[in-house]
Amino acid sequence: MKKIPMTSRGARLLRDELHRLLKLRPKISEAIAEARELGDLKENAEYHAAREEQGICEAQIRDIEYKLSVAQIIDVSKMKNTGKVIFGTTVTLIDVNTDEEKTYQIVGDDEADIKSGRISVSSPIARGLIGKMEGGEVVISTPGGDKDFEINKVSYS
Structure with a gap:
């Protein structure tokens, strides 16, 4: 089974989302039961919508449980800062041509959010940075x- 690299922040966010979905599960079941009481299921839009929501919720729960089961959680804040770019580090770059400064944290694929400065470890920028020195x-x-x-x-924080 292939391990999926993930920061401790990413694992915490996934666990939080899983908790939210598990709390939503009974509410969806109630909505299905209420819609079922309305009568003919063939033409019952509320019933079909609730069943669709249940399917989506269950798929998300399975996906998150799988990701957490194969996660390799890496907490770089507990590592000695050697100045080497590794998974989880935050890297400040200066564009040599424009002197523009950019800061990125290298994270797992599911955590990537370019607007927040988090790039996937499999992105071209991260692949080019991994192993390089400050x-x-x-x-x-x-x-x-x-x-x-x-x-x-x-930065290793």
Whole structure:
């Protein structure tokens, strides 16, 4: 079974979502029971909507339980900061051509959110950064062409 890398924050968010879905389960069952009492199930929109919601909820529960069962939770805050870019670190980059500063945290695929500065470990930027050292330069191939970055800071928090 292949392990899925995940930050401790990502695992906590998944557990929170699982808890929310498990609390929603009985409410959906009640909605199905109430809709069933309304009569003919073939033309009962409330019943069909509640059953669809139940299916989606159950699929999400199974998906989250699976992800948590195969998760390899990595907490970089407990590691010694060597200045090396690894999974979970927050990296501040400076674009060599424009002097624009960008900060990214390298996270698991399910945690990625570019608007929040979290990039997937399998993204081109993260793959180009993994293993590099603070203070070094890196050339990353992007859809818009090659970009030169200086690794300004690597944080393990």
